[in-house]
Amino acid sequence: MEEVTKVLPAIALRGTTILPDMIVHFDISRPKSVRAVEEAMLGNQKIFLITQKDPDTEVPGLLDVYKIGTIAVIKQVVKMPKDVLRILVEAERRAELLNFEEEESEYLRAEVALFTGSDEMQFSDIEQEAILRNLKELFAVYCEQTQKVSKELAGQILGTEEVGKLVDQICMNLPLDYVNRQKLLEAVELSERYDTLCVMIANEIQIQEIRSEIQGKIKERIDKNQRDYILREQLKVIREELGEDNSRTEIENYKKQLEKLKASKEVKERISEEIHRLENSASNPSEAGVIRGYIETLLGLPWDKASRDNQDLARAREILEEDHYGLSKVKERILEFLAVRTLTKKGESPILCLAGPPGTGKTSIARSVARALNKKYVRICLGGVRDEAEIRGHRRTYIGAMPGRIAAGLHQAKVKNPLMLLDEIDKVSADYKGDTSSALLEVLDSEQNNKFADHYVELPIDLSEVLFIATANDIQNIPRPLLDRMEVIEISSYTENEKFHIAKEHLVPKQKKANGLKEAQLVIEDEALMEVISGYTREAGVRSLERQIGRICRKSARKILEEQVKEVVVTKENLEEFLGKERYEFQPANEKPEIGIVRGLAWTAVGGDTLQIEVNVMPGKGEFLLTGQLGDVMKESAQAGISFIRSVAEQYEIPKEFFEKHDIHIHIPEGAVPKDGPSAGITMATAMVSAITKVPVKADVAMTGEITLRGRVLPIGGLKEKLLAAKKAGIHMVLVPEKNEPDVRELDAEITDGLQIEFVGSMEQVLKLALVEKK
Incomplete structure (x- = not known):
């Protein structure tokens, strides 16, 4: 392709690119551009149109414009107001800008190189047909999707059967920005222009598909929201016409409840704010539902509403005696509380913990106390609770948030001074969601619970007037800090x-x-x-x-x-x-004294029981055997017992070489039942002494107590249950550690009657009382 050089007046276009064969008009106002048009009109009316890279450049130089432009013929010039010229041009051909002449003229003079000769490649018939089909298909899809080209024009273009003409027609009529048009203008070769055009059309089709998809989704959402809004408005109008405007009626009801509510100024202001928020959230039903639940919770809490306690001590005593037999300690403590409350008008509510075996009436006692004090009764079962939010509530930012069990209990009671039973407090647990027992520390601390913080309520709740009663089967499972906040009342087994x-x-x-x-x-x-x-x-x-x-x-x-x-x-x-037949038989006392058999006393979760401890001595090598599924504590007690016996062997006329030549075997029957505890030490030691010395043990004696290496007798627990077991077995004499004497004094005569209780402090006393005296 040959090049011919020319010098022509030039106009630097801003934000537009003109392709060959295009007839287009545009406005100019820069003095240099106006002067260039005048100069062209004096000559052959030809002008060189070149596009600026940056439309904001006022005085463009050679580097500020693209290299390829268009030579056009000016067809018409119209003067517009404010020194603006509107010119109509017909673009003829591409030309390359070589230079702007450096003359001091009033317009741009461009030195351009013309592209002469054929700019079309010679395609074979098959190639030409393939290019035509591909280009027409792409353009047809583009027209169908974008609707930017009229049907008449699209039909006219698609009817073209020449590759070069079709490419130029599509380039001219494709609504592209000036940057993309410039790319097509710079594609001088037809094959290059075809490739660039195909990529542009394909990109436009893909962009339009994505836009259509996004617009479809947006329209679907808008349509749904619009539909919901219209239906909601229609429903609102219908309700207003029927006089059933629920939302308005609901808000008015909330306001009336707020006026009647007994609460502090802070609480009322908070509820008023939430009601105002509810009024403004009619267009958002999900948010309105959350606010509505929060308002109802706040209105339902008894902020300053309290019930009047029963102040008649005689009536309270009568109710407690009517509902429960025994349990004197619990009844005394409740009557003391009532007496203090009557005198001071507002005594500090105690936090009681009723501890004892299952089935002893702990839960029913709490119900009776509520009836005796004329208090509302709320039961909160803590067995298996492991989420801290169960106590403190969920934060309102969570879906499905609700207040904790304490706040819910007050909501249920409708008064701020109910009796709240925390059932099975020893069975709370902890996991990754928090420690429930730690959350209870604030609830059960009289110094802190006047401003209990529930995460859902977000306002301090006064728990100082709530009478808390907790129940537990085993206080060993309650964390020490929590146990320290409660007054423990032991409820032991029933006789x-x-x-x-x-x-x-x-x-x-x-x-x-x-x-x-x-x-x-x-x-x-x-x-x-x-x-x-x-x-x-x-x-x-x-x-x-x-x-x-x-x-x-x-x-x-x-x-x-x-x-x-x-x-x-x-x-x-x-x-x-x-x-049916009897299920349990109690092992009675032995009929006569026997060697190596001693009756021990044990505490179990279902009351007291007696243990028959048997010892056999056999010739051997000094081995020491323990059987009967014994725990570590009982094994250690047996070891301590044998060490004590060896230390006092001379006193009981036991030969020095006896322990080296004999095996000792201790057995406690009922081997399938695990046994452990620090109360069988003196029993095993007595049985061993009896078996070694061949001195029988009295048949009607039972004993309990731990032994030390020096033969001292240590105190034990569960004395009431053990004495009951001894009495049931027909035992007459019971040996008890002397340090347990205060415990025995507290027992009712009903338990100790018929028993000869001997207090022992050393093994010497034990053996003296338990072994049959030699004649």
Whole structure:
């Protein structure tokens, strides 16, 4: 392709590129551009149009414009207001800018190189057909998607059958920005222009597809929101017409409740703010639902609303005695609290912890105390709770947030001074969501709980007037800081006499009513009731006893209906018909003194029991055997016992070489039952001394206590249960550590009657009392 050089007036275009064969008009106002047009009109009306790289450049130089421009013929010039010229030009051909002449003229004079000769490649027929088809398909898809080219023009362009002409027609009529048009202008060769054009059309199609997809999603969302809004507005108008504008009525109700609410200024201001927020959130139902739940929680809490406590001590005592047999310590503490509250008008509420075995009535005591004090009763079960938010509540930023159990309990009680039972406080646990027992520290601290912080409520709640009663089976499982905040009241096992009275006065009437029996239809004789207690149950409380009584009632109900009898009498003799054979047998005291057999006393979770400890001495090599599934503590007690015996061997006439030539075997029957605890030391030591010295142990003696290496007797726990077990087994003398004497004094005469309790401080005293004296 040959080049011919020319010098022409030039105009630097801003933000537009003109392609060959285009007829277009544009406005100019720069003096140099106006002067260039005038100069062209004086000559052959030809002008060189070149595009600026940056439209904001006022005086463009050679480096400020693109290299390829267009030679055009000026067809028309129209003067516009404010020194603006509107010119109509017809672009003819491409030309390359070589230089701007350096003459001091009033317009741009451009030295350009013309492209002469054919600018089309010679395509074969097959190539030409392929290019035509591909270009037409792309352009057709573009026109269909963008709607930027009219159907008439698109049809006219698609009817072109020459490659060069089709490419130029599409280039001219494609609505592109000046940068992309410049790229097409700079593609001098037809093949290069075709490739550039195809890429541009494909990009535009892809961009349009993405835009359409995004617009479709946006339109779908807008349509849904618009639909919801229209329906909501229609529903609002319909309700207003019917006089059922719920949202307005709801807000008015909240405002009326706020006026009646007894609360501090801070609380009322917060609720008022939330009601105002609810009024302004009609267009957002999800947010309105969250605010509504929060307002109802705040309005439902008893901020300054309290119930009046019962101040009649006699009436309170009467209710406690009516509901429960025994439990004197609990009753005394509650009456003390009531007396202080009556005198001071606002005594500090105690935080009590009722600790004892299952079935001893801890939960029902709390209910009776609430009735005696005329307080609202709220029970919160903490068994298995491991999430701190269960106590402190969830923060309102979470979906499904709600207040903690303490705040919910107050909401349920409707007063700020209820009795709140924290049931099974020893069974709370911790995990990655927080430590529940740590969250309870603030609740159960009288110095802090007047401003308890619930994460959901976000306002301080006063718990100082709440009477907290906690229950626990084992206080060893309660963390020390939490236990320190509570006043522990031990509820020990019931005696058989207490169980008899509880059954007769409470359980039998309750089960008769539960099973539809009238008072006269079932009679359970006292002897039969005692037999149920001793032969069919073995527990510290009375739950199993109540189940057995319920079983008798059910069988009696069936008998009344099937056999048409008016009255069923349960006696000791016919009890087996109702409950089957006896399940438990208590091992009675030995009939005569025996060598190496001693009766020990043990505490279990279901009450006291007796342990028969047996020792055998055999010729051997000095081995020491322990069997009966013993725990580490009992094994150590046995080791301490044998060490003590060896240290005092001379005193009991035991030969020096005895322990080297004999094996000692200690066995506690019921090998399937695990046994452990620090209370069998003196029992095992006594059995070993008896077996070694061949001196029998008295048959009616039982003992409990730990032993040291020097033969001192250490105190133990669970004394009440152990003495009850001894009494039931027919034991007459019980050896108890002397340091447990204060515990024995606190026991009722009902427990100690018939027992000769001897206090011992050393093994010497134990052996003196337990072994049969030599004649």
